[in-house]
Amino acid sequence: MDRRKFIGQSAISAGAMLLIPGFLHAAAAYKTPIGFQTYPIRDVLAKDFAGTMKMMAGLGYQYTEMCYPKGYAGSGFGPLVDVKATDIKKIIEDAGLHCPSCHIGIGSLKDNFGECMDFAHGLGLSQIVAPGLDTPGKTIADYKMAAGDLNKIAEKIKAEGMVTGLHNHSGEFKMLDGELIYDAIMAALDGNLVKMQFQTEVITLGYKGPAYFEKYPGRFISSHLSDWTTDKKQVPIGKGIIDWKEFFAAAKTGGVKNFFVEMNMDTYKYSAEYIHGLLS
Numbered sequence: 001m002d003r004r005k006f007i008g009q010s011a012i013s014a015g016a017m018l019l020i021p022g023f024l025h026a027a028a029a030y031k032t033p034i035g036f037q038t039y040p041i042r043d044v045l046a047k048d049f050a051g052t053m054k055m056m057a058g059l060g061y062q063y064t065e066m067c068y069p070k071g072y073a074g075s076g077f078g079p080l081v082d083v084k085a086t087d088i089k090k091i092i093e094d095a096g097l098h099c100p101s102c103h104i105g106i107g108s109l110k111d112n113f114g115e116c117m118d119f120a121h122g123l124g125l126s127q128i129v130a131p132g133l134d135t136p137g138k139t140i141a142d143y144k145m146a147a148g149d150l151n152k153i154a155e156k157i158k159a160e161g162m163v164t165g166l167h168n169h170s171g172e173f174k175m176l177d178g179e180l181i182y183d184a185i186m187a188a189l190d191g192n193l194v195k196m197q198f199q200t201e202v203i204t205l206g207y208k209g210p211a212y213f214e215k216y217p218g219r220f221i222s223s224h225l226s227d228w229t230t231d232k233k234q235v236p237i238g239k240g241i242i243d244w245k246e247f248f249a250a251a252k253t254g255g256v257k258n259f260f261v262e263m264n265m266d267t268y269k270y271s272a273e274y275i276h277g278l279l280s
Contacts, residue, residue: 062096127164244274248279
């Protein structure tokens, strides 16, 4: 889909969805706004960006986290590559949402920093989250060196007026050279420059968000939310093994500012209802 067709289709979808009564005023009904990550719904998003944003707002979400289109072109974000960041921002805001955060890979930040910043400013971001560290050697020393590299990038991002975040996956919650990789990364990062984005999926490995929010107070900026059964199957928020009351209470200690649900499409409606009900 080329840029002109994309924008045109988005405009048509936006106009149609505006017929929903009170749609753009939905955010005012919620005490604690919540967001969603775009990656799990990238297929429908690529086909109809505006319509998907409207749909997610209608399911009870107030903001979103994007993935940098050029860095994720091969993962489903190709149709957005040639769309101006300001146009993307307008489509998101026309849906009654806003976008405070975006995943931008370390490679993109290293090789095309200026271009990434142009996109970030055009989208109106306050947070840029690296989806992982660049660690080709995979030793504790490699992780610490990569964390040092991110510190340097974060200094440049801070000068642009934005906060840098680092997202974890399950790989950081493994022992290596006698040390938990996550703890080694936390020790190497400058907490004044890099905040963490905690992914709750690591509950499947036995690791709970509250333990880390309390261990590293003020070191977090956001969290990706998903819930799981004891046999590691994904279920809507509130139907799994995570104690969400405990999680949200501890998140305040951790410094978490944004919560992004990141699961399969069929879980989003119930998850939003559960979270809003819990935090109302």
